[in-house]
Amino acid sequence: MGSCIICGASTDGRICDLHEEDVVFEFRGDRPDQLTVDRFYRGTVDGYAEFGVFVDIGDSVTGLLHRSELDRRLENLDWEEGDTVFVQVTNVRDNGNVDLTWSIRQSEAEFRGTLVDDPDQGAPFVKDEESDGGESGADTEDADDPRDAPEADSDRTTGQSAADGAASTGGAGTGAAASTGTESTGSSESAAVAAAGAGAVEVEEPAQAGVDSLPDRVGETVRIEGVVETARQTSGPTVFGIRDETGSVECAAFEEAGVRAYPEISVDDVVRLDGEVRERRGEIQVETEALVVLEGEDRDAVEERLAEALREQADPGSVDPLVED
Numbered sequence: 001m002g003s004c005i006i007c008g009a010s011t012d013g014r015i016c017d018l019h020e021e022d023v024v025f026e027f028r029g030d031r032p033d034q035l036t037v038d039r040f041y042r043g044t045v046d047g048y049a050e051f052g053v054f055v056d057i058g059d060s061v062t063g064l065l066h067r068s069e070l071d072r073r074l075e076n077l078d079w080e081e082g083d084t085v086f087v088q089v090t091n092v093r094d095n096g097n098v099d100l101t102w103s104i105r106q107s108e109a110e111f112r113g114t115l116v117d118d119p120d121q122g123a124p125f126v127k128d129e130e131s132d133g134g135e136s137g138a139d140t141e142d143a144d145d146p147r148d149a150p151e152a153d154s155d156r157t158t159g160q161s162a163a164d165g166a167a168s169t170g171g172a173g174t175g176a177a178a179s180t181g182t183e184s185t186g187s188s189e190s191a192a193v194a195a196a197g198a199g200a201v202e203v204e205e206p207a208q209a210g211v212d213s214l215p216d217r218v219g220e221t222v223r224i225e226g227v228v229e230t231a232r233q234t235s236g237p238t239v240f241g242i243r244d245e246t247g248s249v250e251c252a253a254f255e256e257a258g259v260r261a262y263p264e265i266s267v268d269d270v271v272r273l274d275g276e277v278r279e280r281r282g283e284i285q286v287e288t289e290a291l292v293v294l295e296g297e298d299r300d301a302v303e304e305r306l307a308e309a310l311r312e313q314a315d316p317g318s319v320d321p322l323v324e325d
Helices: 017-022 211-216 296-314
Strands: 024-027 040-049 052-057 061-066 084-092 098-102 114-117 178-180 183-185 221-233 238-244 247-253 270-280 283-293
Touching: 040 061, 052 084, 061 084, 211 221, 211 238, 211 247, 211 283, 221 247, 221 283, 221 296, 238 270, 238 283, 238 296, 270 296
Parallel strands: 024 040, 024 114, 061 098, 247 283
Antiparallel strands: 040 052, 040 084, 052 061, 084 098, 178 183, 221 238, 221 270, 238 247, 270 283
């Protein structure tokens, strides 16, 4: 048995259950399932996506801090890649995705202690405790420290995979979803609950919109039908370029960092995409919630609209003669 570094109570390890959220952990594991939900961890900013920030926890695990978990707008964050930040693990999914939430404490000094979370060593321990030759910090902090104020409610889940959400996106397992309580947000939030089986609840489908109308629909969930012009993989989401009869737009879809979302979708496919319209650094983008390939009459109708738009662009219309008769 050890003693809690904050209150001195006997415990298995160096922190009691009561004070586990008052310390920050340095993670030395190499698998997501070795993390402990509700603990605060020191992390490093890995990069940005349209829907949040990727944070490395230790050397081998990356989690997503969704924009809905921030205390400010994503574009107002002053974090740079490589910066040290402090986050709380809210969920470790079966597929290895790690959901994070914001910590109001963004300095190690604001925590009441630091422990090493090394799965190979068993219970967390004080860094360099063995070389120091003794226990440390058991009674150096007042139990009534104002920093004991609770963090934002962690009884929520921010998702990175649409398959993990309560709603189906039509591309199950390939889009990303994030939710806070019962509210669904994020790059792959479900636009509708799929009606399956007797008694299924029908949910209104998104309104179809032309790409040229998207600047006026920021914040809305819309449906776009068109052809895939490009598909590129970034360190975060997969970005599809979709063209309809009115223009082109980039649509971000996320499964997990660096993993191809909707692998069944290829360039030149005619598709239907549901997603939320966002403005990012002055550019319109859509965060994909559902993406499917169209076949049969649905495909034919889209191709006809595209062809008609090309014919209209090619038609010179009436031209005044250069010389009068």
